[in-house]
Amino acid sequence: xxxxxxxxxxxxxxxxxxxxxxxxxxxxxxxxxxxxxxxxxxxxxxxxxxxxxxxxxxxxxxxxxxxxxxxxxxxxxxxxxxxxxxxxxxxxxxxxxxxxxxxxxxxxxxxxxxxxxxxxxxxxxxxxxxxxxxxxxxxxxxxxxxxxxxxxxxxxxxxxxxxxxxxxxxxxxxxxxxxxxxxxxxx
Amino acid sequence: xxxxxxxxxxxxxxxxxxxxxxxxxxxxxxxxxxxxxxxxxxxxxxxxxxxxxxxxxxxxxxxxxxxxxxxxxxxxxxxxxxxxxxxxxxxxxxxxxxxxxxxxxxxxxxxxxxxxxxxxxxxxxxxxxxxxxxxxxxxxxxxxxxxxxxxxxxxxxxxxxxxxxxxxxxxxxxxxxxxxxxxxxxxxxxxxxxxxxxxxxxxxxxxxxxxxxxxxxxxxxxxxxxxxxxxxxxxxxxxxxxxxxxxxxxxxxxxxxxxxxxxxxxxxxxxxxxxxxxxxxxxxxxxxxxxxxxxxxxxxxxxxxxxxxxxxxxxxxxxxxxxxxxxxxxxxxxxxxxxxxxxxxxxxxxxxxxxxxxxxxxxxxxxxxxxxxxxxxxxxxxxxxxxxxxxxxxxxxxxxxxxxxxxxxxxxxxxxxxxxxxxxxxxxxxxxxxxxxxxxxxxxxxxxxxxxxxxxxxxxxxxxxxxxxxxxxxxxxxxxxxxxxxxxxxxxxxxxxxxxxxxxxxxxxxxxxxxxxxxxxxxxxxxxxxxxxxxxxxxxxxxxxxxxxxxxxxxxxx
Numbered sequence: 163x164x165x166x167x168x169x170x171x172x173x174x175x176x177x178x179x180x181x182x183x184x185x186x187x188x189x190x191x192x193x194x195x196x197x198x199x200x201x202x203x204x205x206x207x208x209x210x211x212x213x214x215x216x217x218x219x220x221x222x223x224x225x226x227x228x229x230x231x232x233x234x235x236x237x238x239x240x241x242x243x244x245x246x247x248x249x250x251x252x253x254x255x256x257x258x259x260x261x262x263x264x265x266x267x268x269x270x271x272x273x274x275x276x277x278x279x280x281x282x283x284x285x286x287x288x289x290x291x292x293x294x295x296x297x298x299x300x301x302x303x304x305x306x307x308x309x310x311x312x313x314x315x316x317x318x319x320x321x322x323x324x325x326x327x328x329x330x331x332x333x334x335x336x337x338x339x340x341x342x343x344x345x346x347x348x349x
Numbered sequence: 350x351x352x353x354x355x356x357x358x359x360x361x362x363x364x365x366x367x368x369x370x371x372x373x374x375x376x377x378x379x380x381x382x383x384x385x386x387x388x389x390x391x392x393x394x395x396x397x398x399x400x401x402x403x404x405x406x407x408x409x410x411x412x413x414x415x416x417x418x419x420x421x422x423x424x425x426x427x428x429x430x431x432x433x434x435x436x437x438x439x440x441x442x443x444x445x446x447x448x449x450x451x452x453x454x455x456x457x458x459x460x461x462x463x464x465x466x467x468x469x470x471x472x473x474x475x476x477x478x479x480x481x482x483x484x485x486x487x488x489x490x491x492x493x494x495x496x497x498x499x500x501x502x503x504x505x506x507x508x509x510x511x512x513x514x515x516x517x518x519x520x521x522x523x524x525x526x527x528x529x530x531x532x533x534x535x536x537x538x539x540x541x542x543x544x545x546x547x548x549x550x551x552x553x554x555x556x557x558x559x560x561x562x563x564x565x566x567x568x569x570x571x572x573x574x575x576x577x578x579x580x581x582x583x584x585x586x587x588x589x590x591x592x593x594x595x596x597x598x599x600x601x602x603x604x605x606x607x608x609x610x611x612x613x614x615x616x617x618x619x620x621x622x623x624x625x626x627x628x629x630x631x632x633x634x635x636x637x638x639x640x641x642x643x644x645x646x647x648x649x650x651x652x653x654x655x656x657x658x659x660x661x662x663x664x665x666x667x668x669x670x671x672x673x674x675x676x677x678x679x680x681x682x683x684x685x686x687x688x689x690x691x692x693x694x695x696x697x698x699x700x701x702x703x704x705x706x707x708x709x710x711x712x713x714x715x716x717x718x719x720x721x722x723x724x725x726x727x728x729x730x731x732x733x734x735x736x737x738x739x740x741x742x743x744x745x746x747x748x749x750x751x752x753x754x755x756x757x758x759x760x761x762x763x764x765x766x767x768x769x770x771x772x773x774x775x776x777x778x779x780x781x782x783x784x785x786x787x788x789x790x791x792x793x794x795x796x797x798x799x800x801x802x803x804x805x806x807x808x809x810x811x812x813x814x815x816x817x818x819x820x821x822x823x824x825x826x827x828x829x830x831x832x833x834x835x836x837x838x839x840x841x842x843x844x845x846x847x848x849x850x851x852x853x854x855x856x857x858x859x860x861x862x863x864x865x866x867x868x869x870x871x872x873x874x875x876x877x878x879x880x881x882x883x884x885x886x887x888x889x890x891x892x893x894x895x896x897x898x899x900x901x902x903x904x905x906x907x
Contacts, residue, residue: 174544176617179642181658198527202476206468213469250651256473256493259527 187240190219190316192271192341194349195234195252196226196260203257207234210251216243220273220316220338231259235340237316262349264341271341275319276301277310280330289329296322307332315339352480352510353378355517356444357386359487362519365415367391367406367777369399373419374459376446378511391777391806394798396423398770400430401796403441405771407434408757409732410778411564413495414441420448421459424505425466429764432470434501436761437585438562440494441501442487443467447476449509463505472500473528480513484520492523497530498649499562530648534665534673542620542644542661543677546576549618551640551691554578555601555630558585558760559623559647565667566590566753569622572675577688579695581609583624584741585760588750598695599704602630603896604742607702610902612695613638620644623667626656627761628898636901646670702894704746709887712862716740716815716886719866720747723785723813726870731783732757732775736768736792739821742892744787766795772810773799783811783874790816790883791840797849803879804854811874813882817890818842825891829906850881859883 197203204223211218219237226233238248249261264271281289282305293300293310296318302309312322316339323334343349356379360368367389372380383390393399396418403414418427424445434441447453448460464476473493475486483506490502546552560569560582566589573580573596580590581601590597599606601613613619619641624630631637634656645652645659646667653662663670706717714722720743723733733748734757735741741758750756757775759767772786793814803810824838850857856876860869860883873882893907 174541174548176545176548176642179545179660181643181654181660201478202464202468205465209468247651247655254649254651256525256528 186242186244189240189266190237191240191245192235192237192264192266192269192339193249193252194262194264194341195236195258197232197234198257198259199225199230199232200257203232204234206255206257207252210255214248214251216248220336222273222338222340224340233340235338237339262343264343264349268344269341270344271315271339272313273316273319273337273339274311274313275322275334275336277312277323277326277334278307278332279310279326280307280332282306285329289326292322292325298322350515350517351378351382352483352513352515353382354386355484355515356487356511357382357388358517358519359484360388360415361386363413363488363491365413368415368417369393369402369406369774370417370444371396371399371419371423373423373446375420375448375508376417376423376444376506376511378508379417379444379446379506391773391802393770393802395796396426397429397766398773398796398799398802400427400441400443401433401764401767401770402774402777402799404430404434404437404439404767405734405757405774406778407439407441407774408771409754409775411562411754412440412778413491414439414774415444416441417444419446419459420463420508421461423459424461424463428466428470429762431467431501431503433759433762433764433767435470435472437558437759438499439501440499442490442494443501443503445503445505446511447505447507450507451509453507463503467503470501471503472498474503474505477504477506477510480510480515483510483515484517485523488520489523489525492525493528497528497532498559531650531664532648532666532669534646534663534670536673538661538663539670539674540677542663543674543681545618545642545644545661546620546678547681547683550687551615551617552578552688553598553612553616553619554580554622555583555613555619555624556580556586556589556622557583557624560586560589560667561753563623563648563667564753565623565671568668568671568675572671572678575675575678576683576685577692579612579691581605581612583627583630583760584745584758586624587745587756588753591751592749600745603632603898604746604892604894606704606746607894607905608695608698610896610905611698613641614902615694616641618642618644620646622646622671623648625652631656632896632904633899633901636903706893709863712864714861714863714866714884714886716743716817716890717747718863719813719815719884719886720744720787722866722870723787724748725867726874727783727785731755731785732772732779734758734768734772734775734784734786736786736788737763737765738789738792739825739890739892740787740789740815742822743815765789765792767792769793769810769812770796770799772812773803773808776808776810785874786810786812788812788814789821790814790818790846791820794844800850800853800855800879800881807878809878809880811880811882813870813873813884814846815886816846816883817886817888819888822892824889828889828891830897846881846883855879855881857881857883859885861885
């Protein structure tokens with residue numbers, strides 16, 4: 163948009179003005195939120211999401227290097243939600259200190275998942291091969307089952323699940339992603 | 350000293366001169382401290398009355414209102430005022446008692462999860478977990494309530510902690526790293542806005558309650574008069590621009606003037622100031638102001654582009670931004686002649702669609718006439734509170750508010766029963782001003798018990814009930830949109846308001862004659878003490894004009 167030099171009378175045409183529409187980005191967003199480590203903070207955030215109709219895909223909460231501060235990492239779908247409205251509403255919470263909408267290419271995101279598979283006999287060898295490819299670990303074995311620990315991005319864990327499900331998935335637990343930015347700068 | 354005594358010191362340090370509340374078991378220590386704290390305490394008859402009174406006080410004075418209730422039902426009775434204050438951005442601190450900490454979570458007597466229940470409707474809340482936290486939390490509560498976009502803050506104080514002995518030292522600073530409202534507008538954005546205005550041919554200033562709560566009425570007026578900008582206000586913004594005025598279009602929205610709504614519809618540039626594009630303003634969103642670009646000034650960034658995408662967003666205080674915008678605009682020396690055509694269009698609407706009604710030819714009092722009569726009886730110089738419904742809209746339409754903080758109503762939540770206690774709070778805040786309440790016969794019954802408070806404390810409010818014996822606005826919708834099937838809207842002629850007034854120790858009057866209405870109203874206003882006036886008006890009269898819900902400005906009826 164041309165607005166001319168500051169303080170000049172150079173014209174600005176109304177036609178040139180564009181609104182910040184298209185606020186739905188259409189991709190997955192990882193929000194890294196630093197909050198004061200106080201009682202009820204998670205409730206405030208969860209309540210805000212429920213009230214405004216925002217749907218959280220995954221949520222992970224944990225301590226940071228500063229004991230007065232916790233980090234909440236949550237992922238949500240930018241195709242469904244206006245992300246800027248989500249972050250602006252979050253910022254209104256007094257206990258929210260900082261929000262980063264992490265850029266995918268500058269972000270390391272990982273989640274931990276545990277899979278219980280009913281693999282015995284020949285199937286077990288195949289499962290172990292899959293584990294090797296995914297650098298997953300078998301952390302518990304019985305005659306009729308194995309428990310596998312896998313870490314990686316959300317998509318990697320998804321892919322792992324698709325591969326092991328046919329062997330007989332008894333149950334699965336996932337933490338939801340946590341994330342940190344690449345490089346020296348703080349997330 | 351006891352934590353509650355420290356609480357009193359904190360209230361004094363915050364400049365609190367009056368609080369509205371009702372004691373109970375869990376806040377007994379607080380009330381013991383009030384006994385000789387030297388802070389005026391108004392004993393209300395219902396916590397909701399106290400909450401709305403604190404709102405009325407805050408809206409009339411611009412100061413933070415304070416409202417108290419005990420735990421459990423005391424706190425739950427405050428939910429409506431808390432939510433009301435949230436919706437209309439009213440700075441009120443609510444102090445609730447809580448059961449002893451050892452009883453928390455045990456479903457103890459009069460225990461309610463006040464923090465949990467109020468969480469969705471507060472700007473912030475504090476659960477006191479250690480007596481030493483109390484002073485700082487109180488100061489933080491006041492700071493949060495009054496700054497940025499104002500709003501309600503709840504402080505929940507367990508009974509045992511409030512009795513604890515603490516060393517008290519005055520707290521002079523607040524430390525809220527997660528709360529830093531932007532007040533100063535971005536200069537570059539202001540400059541772009543000025544240029545857009547200079548290039549617009551059909552601009553409209555659309556101002557809301559933010560201009561009132563931001564104390565920016567003078568700045569808005571100066572900005573409006575920096576050119577021949579047409580100005581309209583929301584129901585919350587009335588008084589932000591002095592009415593009547595040649596550049597004043599009247600209120601906009603569902604029951605706004607045709608001129609204001611048509612101007613929005615045809616505008617090429619709308620500058621929204623402290624307004625939030627509520628559905629009562631926009632009607633059908635996809636057809637709202639289809640030709641317009643939007644400048645949006647608001648202290649709350651989350652309001653910008655929430656409902657209507659802004660082309661030029663400016664985050665900050667209207668009081669900070671408007672003078673700078675005026676200066677930038679003046680420097681551009683835009684040609685005022687470019688607005689000539691726009692004004693002739695506006696004038697043609699004004700001539701064709703004035704706010705009008707068919708007045709009676711006998712002694713019958715039309716509700717619109719009642720508002721005009723009150724305007725005359727008060728000389729347009731009163732603080733007017735209202736409840737919610739037809740009477741509220743007729744007052745907003747027909748009473749010209751010349752200055753801010755004269756019109757006090759419940760806009761966002763639409764709380765019936767708001768007007769009488771709000772008038773009570775306004776009168777305490779502004780004892781030298783005439784404070785009248787226009788109430789509905791339905792609404793007034795929701796907090797009428799506060800007449801006892803007014804009588805006891807000598808709070809001289811003048812309540813004029815627009816009595817049509819109906820829940821009038823609901824009846825109107827049933828008439829217009831539900832085939833006139835009047836379902837549960839007929840209130841009949843109960844109670845006898847004159848007797849009610851007298852029973853409460855107030856003066857009760859009944860007015861039925863249009864020809865003497867103005868002088869009778871003057872007399873009522875001149876009567877000492879609280880006065881409740883039952884004004885009998887036409888039973889079935891509709892509030893027009895109207896944009897039916899979900900329709901566009903062009904679909905206005907009446």
